[in-house]
Amino acid sequence: MHTVWKGSISFGLVNIPVKLHAATEDKDIKLRQLHKKCNNPIKYQKTCPHCDEEVKPEDIIMAYEYAPEKYVVIEGEELDRIKKDQEAKAVDIINFVKLEEIDPIYFDRSYYLSPGDGGGKAYALLRKSLTDSGKIGLAKIMIRSKEKMAVIRPYSNTLIVETLHFPDEVRSLQEVPNVPHEVQLSEKELKTATLLIDQLTEEFEPEKYTDDYRTALMNLIEDKMKDEAGVEVKGRDNVVDLMKALEESIKRTKGAKPPVKQTQRRKKA
Template sequence: MHTIWKGSISFGLVNIPIKLHSATEDKDIKLRTLHKKCHSPIKYEKTCPVCDEEVKQEEIVRAYEYTKGKFVILEDEDLNKLKKENEEKAVEIIDFVKMEEIDPIYYDRSYFMSPSDGGGKAYSLLRKALQESEKVGLAKIIIRSKEQMAVIRVFENSLVMETIHFPDEVRSAADVPNVPAEDKVTEKELDTAIMLIDQLTTTFNPEKYTDDYRNALIELIESKRSGKEIVTPVEKEQKSNVTDLMAALQASIDKTKPKQTSTEAPKKKRTTVKTKKQA
């Protein structure tokens, strides 16, 4: 597995050197956008609407818009220094809580944790302690320039870090529109609904569930590919150097042609001289 973060995590005086690895992967089918006319992939270029020109990467700076149309520019040097200062800190477990006390709405992404060199014993100790206590650890960590809360728990035989949202990142349920304030249901309706839930209740088996849309999309792509319903971009016609040279020469000739002025003397009309016939 690819390592995306290296550091250490601690609880009390116990320090565990660890590595983080992504626990999930995005299997969405990536579709490209083509020009319908010639089937060429569409480019998305960064342009400046004021200068009306394409902007290169080295010409881009980051800024915070503190009010409409007004920005504070943040230099890379300042951001990198701030990032380094925080990333060098060890990730400390600040609390231990029951996992059921954390609502799933807070969860974000999952990462497997593996021990670095010399961290095997401390890793095993934390894993065993979490299992026996039936608790999870709460910690803070900087990942990709963002400080996040994290839950450390046991999954199968590994420690897993789940990043979670801060409370101010979760919107209030009170702001959801059109939610009925009271349950206006009859006893019969409720009994029927509970009966249906009981009939559909089972043990969670993740292997049972598949992404039907993704599978159908893969089948559609394969059927079109097998049936040779394939398009290729129309190649852009390249101008030859000869054409460019000839065009430049002709333009030069046209540019240097003397212009006819109105002061030119008018051309004389041709006259014909009649001769006498010989007798």
């Protein structure tokens, strides 16, 4: 399992060397965009509208737009320095809270936490302490150049890190349009709705749920492959033939004697 982050987590005087691994993966089916005329994949180029030319990676700088068309340029060395300063810090558990106190709107991504070299006992201690107390640890962590709030909690026989959004990253309720207020509902309507909820209530079993859209799309792709309904890229036959010709020429010339120069032939004559 790929390591996303490596460092240490501390609570009190206990320091635990740990590694972070992504707990989820994107199962979306990636579709390519092709040119309808020749079926070649579309390429995207970074261009400057002022210079009307393609921009190479080494010609790109980073900046923050603090006003319309006004920027503060941030040098790469400055970004690297801030990143190193933050990543060098051990992840300190700030305090402990109950999981139910955190609204799901704050949750972002999940990561498995494994102990580093020599950290097995301290890892087990934290896992057992959290399980017995019914609490989770609240901390800050630096992942991929971005500081995140995070909770550390037991998950089966493992510890898991759940990154959280900061409060200012959660949009205000006032921005939600057309929310009804003080709507009169009859007692019969409420009882009927409650009865329906009760009838559809059961224990959560994640294995029962599947991505129906992804399954249908994959079935469609497989059917098209069986029916040989695929398309081929146009305009590349000459390139392939040329490569074959070059490779064949190289094979034929291997071990062959170098050609005799014309001057050498004249001398022998």
